[in-house]
Amino acid sequence: MQAIVVTPVKDALSATLETIEAIQNAKGNFHYWVFNDYSTAKTRMALEKAQKKMGFQLVHLEELTKNPSPNYKTVLQLSQKNALEAGLPLIIVESDVKVQKDTLDRLITFAQSNPKSGLVGAITHDGEGKVNFPYLKFNRYKNQAAVKTDRSLSFCCTLISRPFLEKYDFSNLDKSKDWYDTHISYKSLEMGFENHVLMDLPVWHRPHGSRPWKQLKYKNPILYYFKKWFSGKDKI
Template identity: 55%
Template sequence: MKAIVITPVKNAIENTLQTIAAIKQSDVALEYIVYNDFSNAETKAALTKSAAELGFELVNLEDITDTPSPNYNLVLEDAQKRAIVKNIPLIVVESDVEVKPDTFSKLLDFNEKQTDSGMIGAVTVDEKGEINFPYLKFKGRKEAYTLTNRSLSFCCTLMTIPFLTSYSFSELDRSKDWYDTIISKKSIALNFRNYILFNAPVYHKAHGSRPWKQLKYTNPWKYYWQKFTKGRDKI
């Protein structure tokens, strides 16, 4: 089993390095790509050092675009093309998530058995192993997996080759910042099925990749002020 795994990065280097280290412990043969979306100099230097030591591809988006971050659409377009060329699934792992060594093998095994899949998400848990954001709606579930018509998050999510070849990410609305909701709804619209695996939990440090979003819970007024005045977090 093989897959392309990607992690988009914008600063938050401590969490990012933990994400990278966990991915490199995987029991699956991976092509791993970290996309650095105009991070600061400290983050870029740390990623360059980590890439040399651990062996992954680092793509600095400043080398290929002048568009300010977030450039999630560009990341997804590039990764989709790579996955299609190699005919292997694409797995997105956000930089505030830590996978387990068998996370990808569980996702890929499920993909091989469930041939109607469009997207397969690993459920997220906190440090105590309890289901947390963004999958709180599934809290208390004990089965191995579930079919869902709700949107999947990109925290740790596999996109299958049949789905990737059915919908080009070049069609994504570039005025948006994040695309997990759009893409997961598109998967269902194209008659694929989306699943959540409860037997492949991943540790999610909620909003650790975008610390400013913690304001949504600690200072909602300030969060929504920044969201609307600075145009942040367009979904």
């Protein structure tokens, strides 16, 4: 095995199945886990059917926690445990991302060649091949192969190195938050690791496919921030 690969899932079934199939067809030898985070019965049934066909590990989080979605903290803690037990790095590929054949293998190769790596992210593109959210901030580096950065990385398609996993215990994550990519990015730097974005390793990203209300950030930002702050959603 080269890595533990995980995908958290919240409906968006069509895109999710494309994500899973692309990972299953990727170059390399991986132990793949899909975490179903309180999706509909239709999605649950489709994931169970896909599991029988493709052989990945499927976890229904409703069987492990009564906490309502999102349960990213639980996913990260279980994934860290699995990765440490296997002695492998962890790669997160979210369900609105479609990797290429060599994406996972190249993330691992880069991390192995750069032993100070904490996080290594693949650059996100839209369907036309242009850099898109959440990595628009790196667009000016598009002619470089890799960028070492002190800015936060997203978990869209990101490797978390084994040395960092061994040093930082995810049980310390703040349970009041929903998302942890920013926190973990900065914790990596704080602990002396380096974070990189691979500009020559694009993945197709369809932002917020599983949580369409977050599209309001671009269409109606006032309503988005109302929901975010006054409804207790999207806590980073």
